[in-house]
Amino acid sequence: MKYPTLTDAEARDLRALAGEMIPASTTYNVPGADDDLIFADILRSLERDTADARTALAHLAKLAGGAFADLPADRRRAVAATFKQQGGAPLFALNRVVLLCYYRDDRVMRSLGQEPRPPFPKGHVVEQGDWSLLDPVKKRAPIWRRAD
Amino acid sequence: MVNFNGVGGSTIMYTAHYPRLKPSDFRVKTLDGVADDWPIDYQTLEPFFAENDRMTGVSGLAGDPAYPPKQPPMPPIPMGKSGQRLAQAMNKLGWHWWPSDTSIATVDYEGRGRCLNLGHCTPGCAQGAKASTDITYWPAALRAGVELRTRARVCEITVDPNGMATGAVYYDEKGLKHFQPAEMVILACNGVGTPRLMLNSQSGKFPNGIANTSDQVGRNLMFHPYAFTYGYVDEPLDGNHGPPLCLWSHEFYETDKARDFVRGYIFQFGRGTGSIVEAITSTANGRLPWGEDHHKVYRSLLNRRIYLAAICEDLPEAHNRVTLDPAIKDSNGIPAPRIDYTVSDNSRRMMAHAHARATEVLKAAGAHTIAYDEVPNSGWHLLGTARMGTDPERSVVNGWGRCHDVKNLFIVDGSIWVTSGGVNPTSTIQALALYIADSIKKHLADGTLFE
Numbered sequence: 001m002k003y004p005t006l007t008d009a010e011a012r013d014l015r016a017l018a019g020e021m022i023p024a025s026t027t028y029n030v031p032g033a034d035d036d037l038i039f040a041d042i043l044r045s046l047e048r049d050t051a052d053a054r055t056a057l058a059h060l061a062k063l064a065g066g067a068f069a070d071l072p073a074d075r076r077r078a079v080a081a082t083f084k085q086q087g088g089a090p091l092f093a094l095n096r097v098v099l100l101c102y103y104r105d106d107r108v109m110r111s112l113g114q115e116p117r118p119p120f121p122k123g124h125v126v127e128q129g130d131w132s133l134l135d136p137v138k139k140r141a142p143i144w145r146r147a148d
Numbered sequence: 149m150v151n152f153n154g155v156g157g158s159t160i161m162y163t164a165h166y167p168r169l170k171p172s173d174f175r176v177k178t179l180d181g182v183a184d185d186w187p188i189d190y191q192t193l194e195p196f197f198a199e200n201d202r203m204t205g206v207s208g209l210a211g212d213p214a215y216p217p218k219q220p221p222m223p224p225i226p227m228g229k230s231g232q233r234l235a236q237a238m239n240k241l242g243w244h245w246w247p248s249d250t251s252i253a254t255v256d257y258e259g260r261g262r263c264l265n266l267g268h269c270t271p272g273c274a275q276g277a278k279a280s281t282d283i284t285y286w287p288a289a290l291r292a293g294v295e296l297r298t299r300a301r302v303c304e305i306t307v308d309p310n311g312m313a314t315g316a317v318y319y320d321e322k323g324l325k326h327f328q329p330a331e332m333v334i335l336a337c338n339g340v341g342t343p344r345l346m347l348n349s350q351s352g353k354f355p356n357g358i359a360n361t362s363d364q365v366g367r368n369l370m371f372h373p374y375a376f377t378y379g380y381v382d383e384p385l386d387g388n389h390g391p392p393l394c395l396w397s398h399e400f401y402e403t404d405k406a407r408d409f410v411r412g413y414i415f416q417f418g419r420g421t422g423s424i425v426e427a428i429t430s431t432a433n434g435r436l437p438w439g440e441d442h443h444k445v446y447r448s449l450l451n452r453r454i455y456l457a458a459i460c461e462d463l464p465e466a467h468n469r470v471t472l473d474p475a476i477k478d479s480n481g482i483p484a485p486r487i488d489y490t491v492s493d494n495s496r497r498m499m500a501h502a503h504a505r506a507t508e509v510l511k512a513a514g515a516h517t518i519a520y521d522e523v524p525n526s527g528w529h530l531l532g533t534a535r536m537g538t539d540p541e542r543s544v545v546n547g548w549g550r551c552h553d554v555k556n557l558f559i560v561d562g563s564i565w566v567t568s569g570g571v572n573p574t575s576t577i578q579a580l581a582l583y584i585a586d587s588i589k590k591h592l593a594d595g596t597l598f599e
Contacts, residue, residue, distance in 0.1 A: 021438045028443045077439070084438055092432060099427040112423065112450060120274035123264025126390035129227025133235045134246070140213045143244055145172040145402045147179060147189065 016069035052093035156282030167571035187547035208249035214398035230419035237513035251279035267388040339530030359551035368464035370568040377506035378455035379515025387451035388422030458502030461570035534563040549584035
C-alpha cells in the first residue's frame with residue numbers, strides 16, 4: 001500500500017519534536033530520537049499514521065506560530081510541553097511511531113541490556129521457578145462448585 | 149471489537165490461555181437464580197475437553213483444586229521470575245493460584261516445536277508452539293479429504309420451501325458470486341459473524357433471518373468485561389520473555405452471597421510487557437515524560453511491570469445484540485454488523501471487586517505505582533447470540549447445536565453459549581464443536597439427524 005509522505009517542512013518539525021521527546025543522553029550513551037538512523041526509520045514507519053501525524057504537526061505549527069523547528073530551544077521546549085498536555089489521538093499516533101522506532105534501534109537496545117535481534121529463532125530463557133510454592137494450594141479442598 | 153479472519157480464525161489471534169468452563173457454569177439458573185441453565189452439562193463435555201486437549205496440545209498441571217480432575221498432556225509453562233513473585237503474594241493472602249492451562253507446546257508435540265519463550269503469542273507464534281487450528285485441526289481435516297476454499301466470504305444461507313438449508317452463497321476474492329449446494333450447513337463464525345450471516349439470510353420462509361422465528365438470533369451478546377490492574381516492582385522480572393500469561397486464580401470464581409454481585413471471575417496473571425509496549429503505554433498514561441528525564445524514568449519501568457486481569461462473567465441480556473447495520477456495508481455489499489451493548493451494574497460491581505482484590509495481590513507482591521484500566525466493552529470474546537436451549541421460543545439451537553427451525557443447519561461457535569462463564573472461551577468452544585460433531589455422527593447413524 002502506498003502512503004503519502006510528509007513535506008520537508010513537516011519532516012523538519014517532526015525531527016525537532018522527536019528530539020524534544022527523547023533527547024540524546026551521554027549518561028546512558030544513547031542517541032536521541034532525532035538521530036539520522038532513527039529518524040529515517042520514523043519516516044519510513046509512519047505509513048497508516050501519516051494522516052494523524054500531519055494533523056498533529058499542523059497543530060504543533062499553530063502552537064509555535066510558524067515552524068516549530070526554527071524556534072529557540074527554550075521556546076521549543078515550552079511549545080512541546082503545551083502540545084503534549086493537549087494530547088489527542090493524532091499526537092498519540094505520532095508518539096507511538098517515534099517510540100516504536102526508538103526502542104528497536106540496536107544502540108538503544110544494547111544500552112538497555114537487550115540483544116538487538118528478533119526473538120525467533122533463538123528464543124529466550126525463562127526460569128521454571130520454584131514449584132514447591134504450590135504446596136499450600138495443593139492442600140486445599142476442591143473449590144469448584146458441584147452442580148449435580 | 150476484535151475479529152480475525154483467516155485459516156485458523158480466532159485461534160490465530162489469541163493468547164493461548166486455555167481454561168475450561170466449570171460444572172457450575174452450566175447450571176447458573178439452578179444454582180444462582182439468574183440467566184438460564186445450559187441443556188448440557190460439564191460431564192457431557194468432559195470427554196470432548198480431553199480429546200480437544202490432546203488434539204490441541206495443552207500444557208498444564210494436574211491436581212488443580214479449582215477443577216474436577218483433568219490431565220493436561222504436557223507440563224506447564226515456566227513460572228519465571230514474575231510468576232514466582234505473584235505466587236508468593238497469593239500464598240501470603242492464602243488465595244488459590246495454579247499454573248494456567250495453555251495451548252502452548254512445552255515439549256515437542258505432534259510435529260510442533262516446543263515453546264522458545266518468544267513472548268509474542270497473541271498475534272501468532274513463529275515457532276508454531278502455540279496451537280491454532282491451521283496447524284492442529286486443519287491438517288487432519290485436509291488429510292481426511294476436506295476441501296478448504298480460502299478468500300470466500302459467505303453472504304447467505306439459502307433454504308428450500310420446506311425450511312431446509314440448501315447451501316451457501318459466497319463471494320470469491322474477485323468479487324464473483326457463487327452458490328455452494330449442501331446437504332448440511334455448519335456455521336462457525338462466532339458471536340458476531342454467525343448472527344450477521346443468519347440475519348442476512350432472509351427468505352419468504354424466514355423474513356427475519358434464517359432460523360430466527362424465536363427472535364433470539366443476535367440477542368444476548370456477551371463479552372467478558374475485563375478489569376486490568378498492574379503495578380511496578382523494584383527489580384527486573386521477565387518482561388515480555390515467555391508466554392504472557394502464566395498463572396490463574398479461581399479464588400473469586402463461584403458466587404458468594406456476601407458480595408454485591410452474582411457469579412464471578414478468573415484472574416489471569418501476566419508476567420510483564422515488552423520494551424516498546426512499556427514505552428507507549430507509559431507515555432499515554434503520563435508516567436513517562438519527554439525530555440531529559442525520559443531515560444531515567446524509562447529504566448525504572450522497563451521489565452518491572454506485573455499485572456493481573458479479571459475475566460468477568462457477563463450475564464445474557466436480550467438488549468445486548470447484533471443486528472444488521474442499515475447503512476454500512478462491506479466491500480461485497482454485505483451489511484455490516486451493528487453492536488448494541490451496555491455493561492450491566494452486576495459487571496461493574498464485579499470489576500470493582502476485582503480491582504480491589506488485584507490491588508491487594510500487587511501490594512503483597514511488593515508492587516508500587518498500582519494502576520488499573522477498565523475495559524468494560526471488551527469485544528474479544530464474542531458469545532451468546534444464537535444460544536442453546538430446549539425451548540424453541542427462547543433459543544436458536546438445541547442441546548447438540550442443531551437449529552430448532554432448520555434441521556440441517558448447525559452452529560459450533562461461541563454464539564451458542566447460554567452463559568459466558570468467567571474464563572477465556574476457546575477450550576470450551578472447541579470441546580462443544582467436537583461434541584456437536586459427535587452428536588451429528590450418532591444421529592446420522594440412527595437416522596434421526598434431521599428429525
